[in-house]
Amino acid sequence: MKLTFVIHGRGFRVPAGYEARYEKLLEQALKGDGTIKITVEPNYQQRTMKENAYFHVLCKRLAEMAGGTPEDMKEMAKAKAVSLGYPVATDEKGFPVAVKYGVKGIPSSEANVGECALLIEAVHMMAAENGYSLED
Template sequence: MNLTFVIHGGGFRVPAGYEARYEAILLQALKGDGTIKVTVEPNYQQRTMRENAYFHVLCKRLSEMAGGTPEDIKEMAKAKAVSLGYPVETDEHGNPVEGEFGVKGIPSSEANVGECALLIEAVHMMAAENGYSLED
């Protein structure tokens, strides 16, 4: 039996509505060795299809305006987004992976909503730096 809920902030207490299930787990633990396992992990909000699609559309638009492939624009945007705080892709030893356009960012399919916003911002910055406007 397990129990999952989201807590906002640093203080831990069982949220309203989960008390009975929590008590049931504690009772079950007493029948065993009396211990329970508690796991704490961040609650990342995954990207939505809307953000992902918008990032890819912007990359396609910029590639049509400036030349190059949408894939190149995506990789350039990820490298630029790294300087804005986008997560870095690492190798098996934890070292940053270098790509053709600088340090590589993680695949957009692994980005959460905030990270997708950094990718979108990076594409807009690249366009503006090169005299292009990506109007919606």
């Protein structure tokens, strides 16, 4: 029996919905020699340069419209994206890092395809919430 799931960050715990399968796997291991093999590997769906560039362009446009810096917009977008499921940046002890805009998200350079989509969605949400349109 094999069990595969994806986790974010350093804290390991069996995700919701996988508990029963995990327990069954452990029971099988106890019937054998009592050991299980756990493999940890990156789950990269590498972002493309196009997605990364688009996120940065949107932040620059919003900064020009609303005032502020593109860096501030990026940090605000990452904090908003965390509420959408974007990975949280953690300190050396594994605790979330707080910034003035909320909880800090991981650097966009570490984001995969789906995570970049969350960043882009967050910038569009920020713009709409403040009466701006970022349409091309």
